[in-house]
Amino acid sequence: MTREGLTRMTKVELVVRGADARAARELLSTSGASGYTAVSNVSGLGHHGYHEGRLLFNDEAVLDLLIAVMPEDRSDGLIAALRIFLSDKPGVMFVSETFVSRPEYFV
Numbered sequence: 001m002t003r004e005g006l007t008r009m010t011k012v013e014l015v016v017r018g019a020d021a022r023a024a025r026e027l028l029s030t031s032g033a034s035g036y037t038a039v040s041n042v043s044g045l046g047h048h049g050y051h052e053g054r055l056l057f058n059d060e061a062v063l064d065l066l067i068a069v070m071p072e073d074r075s076d077g078l079i080a081a082l083r084i085f086l087s088d089k090p091g092v093m094f095v096s097e098t099f100v101s102r103p104e105y106f107v
Contacts, residue, residue, distance in 0.1 A: 006099035009106055010075035014066040014082060015042065016091040021064040027085055031078040033068035034106055040064050046092065069098060069106050 012033075016024050018040070028036045042063045070078070075095070082093050100106060 003099050006101055007103035008072065009069050009098050009100050009103070010072050011094075011096050011098040012068045012070075012075065012078060012082065013094040013096075014068075014091065015046075015063055015093075016066070016086075017089070018062045018064055020089055020091065021066070024064075024066055024082075024085065024091075027081055028066060028068050028078065031081045032074040033070050033078060036066050036068040038064060038066050047090070069100060071103075071107065 012028075014024055014028075021038070021040075025036065025038065040062065042065045068078070079093070079095055085091075086093060
């Protein structure tokens with residue numbers, strides 16, 4: 001795979017309870033992300049046990065996955081804010097380097 005012509009960015013992925021998703025989305029919006037992708041009702045096994053998606057009539061007991069991509073120089077503030085956000089609630093954050101073909105979408 002060639003990365004020629006692509007722009008290096010930072011990708012932040014956040015898995016939180018549905019009850020915390022609204023606050024997490026607001027934090028993403030106010031901390032430098034120009035947008036995000038939200039995937040609701042995800043399933044998974046982790047530190048707090050197994051979580052199954054697609055619970056009927058209960059959007060707070062499920063897990064949500066939020067994905068944001070931004071220029072590297074704007075990611076540090078968001079990462080710091082999310083670390084504080086996650087300090088007293090279940091959830092996990094993944095930070096990785098990624099490359100995009102349309103950098104103007106992320107500024």
